[in-house]
Amino acid sequence: MTKQVPERKAKSGVLRSPEASENTQLSYQGTYTCPVCRHGQITELTLMDAFACSFCRHIFTANLENQTVQVVDSSQPMSWRWMGRSWQVAYRDELNLTLVIWLVESPLR
Numbered sequence: 001m002t003k004q005v006p007e008r009k010a011k012s013g014v015l016r017s018p019e020a021s022e023n024t025q026l027s028y029q030g031t032y033t034c035p036v037c038r039h040g041q042i043t044e045l046t047l048m049d050a051f052a053c054s055f056c057r058h059i060f061t062a063n064l065e066n067q068t069v070q071v072v073d074s075s076q077p078m079s080w081r082w083m084g085r086s087w088q089v090a091y092r093d094e095l096n097l098t099l100v101i102w103l104v105e106s107p108l109r
């Protein structure tokens with residue numbers, strides 16, 4: 001009576017290695033370690049120019065030209081630059097601007 005639907009077998013051996021030997025570019029096709037929790041992996045949010053973490057559920061917007069991502073659902077708007085194998089904290093423009101102002105206002109002696 002009821003049709004037997006064959007169970008979906010989990011394919012073995014197709015898992016992407018988390019430790020690629022080569023440096024990778026930041027792209028929406030890739031999977032990257034989450035820079036916030038460093039535990040989950042961020043993957044593309046379908047139909048959005050954004051990534052989401054599988055573990056902490058943070059959402060990131062990406063700038064592929066600059067190879068950076070920025071967390072958008074956090075009170076602290078942090079951003080990171082993809083260095084090929086790992087993330088480097090990228091400071092926001094406002095902070096750089098503040099630094100410049102501070103340097104200008106400092107007495108030069």
Ligand SMILES: [Zn+2]
Pocket residue numbers: 034035036037038039040041053054055056057058
């Ligand atoms: Zn995360």
